[in-house]
Amino acid sequence: MSPLPPANNPPAEAVKDLMLRHDAFSQLLGLKVEEVGAGYCRLRFVVRPDMLNGFGALHGGALFAAADTAFALACNSHGRQSVGLTATVDYLEAGQLGDVLTVEAREESLRHKIGVYQVRAVNQNGVLLALFKGTAYRTSNELL
Amino acid sequence: MSPLPPANNPPAEAVKDLMLRHDAFSQLLGLKVEEVGAGYCRLRFVVRPDMLNGFGALHGGALFAAADTAFALACNSHGRQSVGLTATVDYLEAGQLGDVLTVEAREESLRHKIGVYQVRAVNQNGVLLALFKGTAYRTSNELL
Amino acid sequence: MSPLPPANNPPAEAVKDLMLRHDAFSQLLGLKVEEVGAGYCRLRFVVRPDMLNGFGALHGGALFAAADTAFALACNSHGRQSVGLTATVDYLEAGQLGDVLTVEAREESLRHKIGVYQVRAVNQNGVLLALFKGTAYRTSNELL
Amino acid sequence: MSPLPPANNPPAEAVKDLMLRHDAFSQLLGLKVEEVGAGYCRLRFVVRPDMLNGFGALHGGALFAAADTAFALACNSHGRQSVGLTATVDYLEAGQLGDVLTVEAREESLRHKIGVYQVRAVNQNGVLLALFKGTAYRTSNELL
Secondary structure, three states, rough: OOOOOOOOOHHHHHHHHHHHHHHHHHHHHOOOEEEEEEEEEEEEEEHHHHHEOOOOOOOOOHHHHHHHHHHHHHHHHHOOEEEEEEEEEOOOOOOOOEEEEEEEEEEEEEOOOOOEEEEEEEEOOOEEEEEEEEEEEEEEEOOO | OOOOOOOOOOOHHHHHHHHHHHHHHHOOOOOOOEEOOOOEEEEEEEOOOHOOOOOOEOHHHHHHHHHHHHHHHHHHHHEEEEEEEEEEEEEEEOOOOOOEEEEEEEEEEEEEOOEEEEEEEOOOOEEEEEEEEEEEEEEEEEEO | OOOOOOOHHHHHHHHHHHHOOHHHHHHHHEEEEEEEEEEEEEEEEEHHHEEHHHHHEEOOHHHHHHHHHHHHHHHOOOOOOEEEEEEEEEEOOOOOOEEEEEEEEEEEEEEEEEEEEEEEEEEOOOOOEEEEEEEEEEEEEEEO | OOOOOOOOOHHHHHHHHHHHOOHHHHHHOEEEEEEOOOEEEEEEOOOOOEEEEEOEOHHHHHHHHHOOOOOOOHHOOOOOOEEEEEEEEOOOOOOOOEEEEEEHHHEEEEEEOOEEEEEEEOOOOOOOOEEEEEEEEEEEEEEO
């Protein structure tokens, strides 16, 4: 895992604008993308009442969706259209109403056709709520 | 995998009512739970414009969330409060605007403290869009 | 999941011979491949004393390795060289010394560059010991 | 992920001796455990001819098995008998005959009944070959 977030770069910024303009589900969730760099993405969101599950905690699907968006931005950041093949999530602690979650995706591996990413979701106290790992297939379509 | 969905049973129905009453995120997604039985759940939803990602296809997080709700209902159906530990999803085909998706969770294994479930999501033409597998921890809290 | 194992076919048989001739690790484990068809493989092995872990049960790595071989044969059976990208295993029951395990891989999805397979390992009493799911990347190399 | 390996401690050392004494499969693979600490394990092995697959590269099952042993030692290191529930592996680069692989397990999360671990396998040139993530159930059996 790269020790530091890579610096922003023009392709990553343009990819971010292109992808977020139409990403209705990320808008529905109120995701705020703070930074996209080469192989990197960090976003933030607040746990709202309409994101809770039947036990009153953050629905795992809402947390997964935020991680999936960070994964998508990180793997598309190189400018080649990339699609998720498979992802896994570990739920470590429950998110609560009002929590402010930071979700950060980092590239573990980038090959010609395949990229692998890890995403960590932490709350405002630095507690790790979930680990996400995603594998993407990199098509030959250029995004820009 | 059990060859047939188990028959509905009173605990499963009561658990369904209890859990869905407060499940705000599943309501936000418009999930319609059609059947809950012992270790089983089937639900349906329509892909709406606000569920699309930046490429105009169903956001992986929305599909995952529907599968996660089916998983939660199936693993809680026995009446013991259960929480997801980890889940994995494989994206096989993209969901499209207007698709009517059926999401069906079945129990693979039930032990004292752990249950394992597989969930399949198919569209209105019977095309398999995603496979989901979830592992749940069964607490000693009785739900009813 | 296909309800029945597909019939054997000449490419699958030739791929089986080609791959097993040099598969030293599968030989070390004593894996007996019983059938390979299009997107399908079934093999068998006996749990030997040198496959046990520190608690006297079948080592998870030995069971995984048998499933991985079944996965490799199933995904290469179409004649295109395929490599594993990622796999997940769920341990449901412990294997014991002397158990005769049957390991069966079936294709869930086959696209141009990606295949997804599920593998089930059962003992001589039909008890499911493990579920395995693997995702393969299909290169353009023809094996035969 | 803890930034540094935790210091060795007496329980972890005793657990290591107890578990490795009978771990026949790890012996078959020639795994050399270099360090076990609280929630931590590092081991090493050489890729031998009898660990290769049908394409002449390191069999994924052999690599997985080494990671699984590191995971088992890390999660049992606290002195409570722990069993693997599920694991996932990503294959990033192929291991080759003669490679000297270092396999390092670190604890991501430790709760009363569940622990989550990540394992990284690198070759003698520091190239990351595989990522492994495992979830363990912690029984109430004390090992010592």
